[in-house]
Amino acid sequence: MRSDDVPEIRELTLFRALADDAFETLIRGAYLQTFPPTVELIREGDSPDFLHVLVEGGVELFSGWHRRETTLSMLAPVSTFILAATITDRPYLMSARTVSKSRVALIPSEDVRTVFDADRDFANAIVNELADCFRASIKHAKNVKLRSSVERLANYLLCEVAAQGGGSEEGQITLPYEKRLIASWLGMTPENLSRAFGSLRPYGVKVEGALVHLSDMSSLRRLAKPTPLIDDPAS
Amino acid sequence: MRSDDVPEIRELTLFRALADDAFETLIRGAYLQTFPPTVELIREGDSPDFLHVLVEGGVELFSGWHRRETTLSMLAPVSTFILAATITDRPYLMSARTVSKSRVALIPSEDVRTVFDADRDFANAIVNELADCFRASIKHAKNVKLRSSVERLANYLLCEVAAQGGGSEEGQITLPYEKRLIASWLGMTPENLSRAFGSLRPYGVKVEGALVHLSDMSSLRRLAKPTPLIDDPAS
DNA sequence: CATGGCGCTTGATCTAAATCAAACCTGGCC
């Protein structure tokens, strides 16, 4: 494992409270690989041999069912996947694929479980991480079941502009993923995402490729009606 | 707390591995209440003062957003809610309401966190319970995003007949909840659920009130295409 | 036993989104 990446991995909430020797145990048995885009790292149904850590790039968690496919999560560095499968040693429910050139650390699941048994702080961190994942999944289900596709897009844009340091009235974002991936995560087709962007034009939303300008966020908020119980990742 | 209920609560996976004194700590501070149907036990956004244990009856976990509402989970005895909120001490993301006369134990969240800090086996059980909740939520999101409403109903019936001890070709179930609640959980209106039942008639599905007869389960499976990665609660 | 309320079913209509097709645009590769 390149020592360059270790500090960034150490700083992850999951690992931060770990005793040094416990962290060393995990890192010593891990290895790091760089993957080009569109490589399938995990296939749903498979056994979770590793806890993956995305160090650089981007990863999509998705699932398929008889010629249909949907995106369930989009991961940014630095983050782990899939802790719930690793800790319970049950088959992956989701597949994972790189969406851009990515560097991923693979930590053997057995090592994770060994340290989990031994290190109290790690157990605490795991509990909080699992609770966060579960809460994120509930928010996603609420988003999909309670809102129309235009409402989901509007709220997505408001979240993204907050994450990218925009103002409270105007802002600009660069979409972090291809539009067809965002469409899939939001539960719609790429054509429909395009039409949804179009229907937000009267609310001050202007699209130029991957660049999106928001010039009337009050108006957009009135349409979107954001709530921290769905839209705030930290809540 | 009535001593009648304590053995059933003790047998829950979450509490089974607890040391006797730790379990006593939880039970001593808890109290038990009986509620009539349609009582709101939890409101989303509120602070999680208690971990609830459903001892008898039924509870629906649901969420609302500007005049819209959806069911996110239907709980049967004996089960707990909402562990993720209790353990992280963050606001409830879902509301809970009784769907029939129910007996519910309320265990103070502080006691839960105290025992979590002190009892290693409890920490393990909590991790597994959270992972299970997260996995169930992923399966629900997959069901909602990947399947049509008829496919969701067909798979629901196949699951329910397996849970109620039906055969592999024919079976009969009693719907455990009102149809409008099942419709909400499956992500459709009551009218649409009725029509979905109707469109399953050619597949051997016959409805009489809350009683459902399945007389051609091979045919129904070919339509439903069940997969353990969505439909098996134990997988 | 009668009445009223709520859940469910059915019919008619509307709408949001998917599907299919075609054209355009952009970026990467030769």
Added chain:
DNA sequence: GGCCAGGTTTGATTTAGATCAAGCGCCATG
């Protein structure tokens, strides 16, 4: 610099599901 492939946009059409309305049936209550 040109070409090609993939992503995106736009148009037309279809479809799944929602909405609205009305009627029926069942269960609980008086």
